[in-house]
Amino acid sequence: MSEATALASSLTGCHTCNQVVRLDKDHHHQGLLCPRCGSPLHPRKHHSILLTWILVSLAFVFYIPANLLPMTRVVSLGQVQEDTIMSGVIYFIQSGSWYIALVIFIASVFVPVLKLLLLMFLLISVQRKSCWRPRDRTRLYRITELVGRWSMVDIYVVTILIALVNLGALADIDAGPAAVNFAAVVVITMLAAKSFDPRLIWDNAALPEDSAMKT
Amino acid sequence: MIICHDCDLLQTKPDLQHQGKALCHRCGAVLFRSVPDSAQRVVALSLAGLILFAVANIYPFLAFDVGSQSTQTTLFTGVRELYAQGLWALAGLVFFTCIAAPLIQLVLMMHIFLPVMLGRTSYAVKPAFRLLLQLREWNMIEVFMIGILVALVKLTKMAIIIPGVAMWSFMALIFILTGAMTSIDGRIVWDRVDSEK
Numbered sequence: 001m002s003e004a005t006a007l008a009s010s011l012t013g014c015h016t017c018n019q020v021v022r023l024d025k026d027h028h029h030q031g032l033l034c035p036r037c038g039s040p041l042h043p044r045k046h047h048s049i050l051l052t053w054i055l056v057s058l059a060f061v062f063y064i065p066a067n068l069l070p071m072t073r074v075v076s077l078g079q080v081q082e083d084t085i086m087s088g089v090i091y092f093i094q095s096g097s098w099y100i101a102l103v104i105f106i107a108s109v110f111v112p113v114l115k116l117l118l119l120m121f122l123l124i125s126v127q128r129k130s131c132w133r134p135r136d137r138t139r140l141y142r143i144t145e146l147v148g149r150w151s152m153v154d155i156y157v158v159t160i161l162i163a164l165v166n167l168g169a170l171a172d173i174d175a176g177p178a179a180v181n182f183a184a185v186v187v188i189t190m191l192a193a194k195s196f197d198p199r200l201i202w203d204n205a206a207l208p209e210d211s212a213m214k215t
Numbered sequence: 216m217i218i219c220h221d222c223d224l225l226q227t228k229p230d231l232q233h234q235g236k237a238l239c240h241r242c243g244a245v246l247f248r249s250v251p252d253s254a255q256r257v258v259a260l261s262l263a264g265l266i267l268f269a270v271a272n273i274y275p276f277l278a279f280d281v282g283s284q285s286t287q288t289t290l291f292t293g294v295r296e297l298y299a300q301g302l303w304a305l306a307g308l309v310f311f312t313c314i315a316a317p318l319i320q321l322v323l324m325m326h327i328f329l330p331v332m333l334g335r336t337s338y339a340v341k342p343a344f345r346l347l348l349q350l351r352e353w354n355m356i357e358v359f360m361i362g363i364l365v366a367l368v369k370l371t372k373m374a375i376i377i378p379g380v381a382m383w384s385f386m387a388l389i390f391i392l393t394g395a396m397t398s399i400d401g402r403i404v405w406d407r408v409d410s411e412k
C-alpha cells in the first residue's frame with residue numbers, strides 16, 4: 001500500500017509502450033525520449049501545477065459568457081428569439097421533456113463546474129502536501145478525465161439544429177456567441193485535466209503513510 | 216517490471232495468459248490489457264468500423280419533412296453550415312471530434328495491426344501507436360449521439376424526422392470503435408519491435 005514511487009528509485013515508465021527507463025541522477029529530465037518507442041518521457045509532467053491552475057482559471061473566464069450569452073438565435077416569420085443554455089433547459093421543462101432538460105443541465109452547467117472544482121481541490125491538496133486518501137483522490141482525477149467530454153452535447157445539438165432547420169427553410173437559425181465560448185471551456189478543461197499529474201498525489205502520500213504503519 | 220501511469224508505483228508485470236486487465240495494486244489503474252488474438256480482433260473490428268464510417272458519411276443522416284417540403288442531411292452538413300456562418304473554429308472542432316478523430320483511429324488500427332497479424336512490421340509503428348492513444352479522448356461520437364437525441368426531441372414538434380441509414384451505422388460505429396480500442400493488447404506490438412533489434 002505504501003511503496004515509494006519509481007522516481008524515487010530514478011526510474012520512469014513510458015506512457016506509450018510501458019518500458020521501464022533508468023534516469024540519470026543529475027539530469028533535469030527534460031526532452032527525454034523512450035529508448036524503445038521514441039515517445040517523450042515525463043518522469044513528472046513539467047510545470048504541472050502552475051499550468052493546470054492557469055488553464056482552470058482560463059476555463060472559468062470562458063464559462064461565464066458561455067452561460068450568459070445566447071447559444072442560438074432563431075429568426076422565424078420576422079421574429080427573433082435568442083436562447084441561452086438555461087433558457088433552453090427551462091423550455092424543455094415547460095414542454096414536459098424534463099429528462100432532456102436534466103441531460104442538458106448536467107452536461108452543460110453542472111459538469112464543467114464539477115470538473116473545475118475537483119481539479120482545484122486536487123491542486124490545493126497536492127500543494128498542501130496532503131496525504132489524505134490518495135487512492136480516492138486518484139479516482140476523483142479519473143472522474144475529471146472522463147466527464148469533460150460530455151459538455152460537448154450542447155455544441156452538437158446546435159450543430160444538428162443548424163443543419164436541419166436551415167435546410168428545411170422554415171426558420172433561420174444561427175449559432176450565438178455562447179457556442180464558441182462553450183467550446184473553449186470544453187477544450188481548456190480537457191487540457192487542464194491532461195496537464196495535471198496524478199503522480200504528484202502519491203509523491204506526498206507514500207512516505208508518511210509508510211512511517212505511520214511502522215509505529 | 217512495469218510502472219503505473221497514475222501513481223508511479225514500480226511493480227512486477229502480472230503474467231496474464233487469458234483475457235483480462237492488469238490493474239495497479241496500489242491505485243487500481245489499468246496497467247495493460249491482455250486480449251487473446253488481439254491483432255485479429257482489432258483488424259476485424261476496425262474493418263467493420265471503416266465500412267460503417269463510410270455508410271455514415273455517404274448516406275443521409277436524417278430526413279426532415281415539413282408539410283410538402285422534404286430535405287435530407289448528411290453528417291457533414293452541420294460542419295459546413297457552421298463554417299458558412301463564419302464559425303470556423305467551431306466547425307473545426309466538430310469536424311475533428313466526430314469525423315476526423317474516429318476515422319484516423321480506424322485507419323491507424325488497420326495500419327498497426329494488419330501487419331502484426333501477418334507477421335510483418337508496419338511502417339512508422341511507433342508514432343502511429345502514440346497518435347492512436349492520444350486520439351482516444353478526442354473522439355466524441357457517443358456524445359454526438361446524445362446531441363442528436365436532444366435535437367430530435369426539440370424538433371419533433373416542428374417537423375417529422377426520419378432517421379436515415381447513416382444514423383444506424385453511426386450508432387453501431389460507437390460500439391465497434393469502443394470494442395476495437397479495448398481489444399488492443401499493446402504487448403504484441405512492442406514484442407515485435409523488440410524482436411526486430
Ligand SMILES: [Zn+2]
Nearest residue numbers: 219222239242
Ligand atoms: Zn497505480
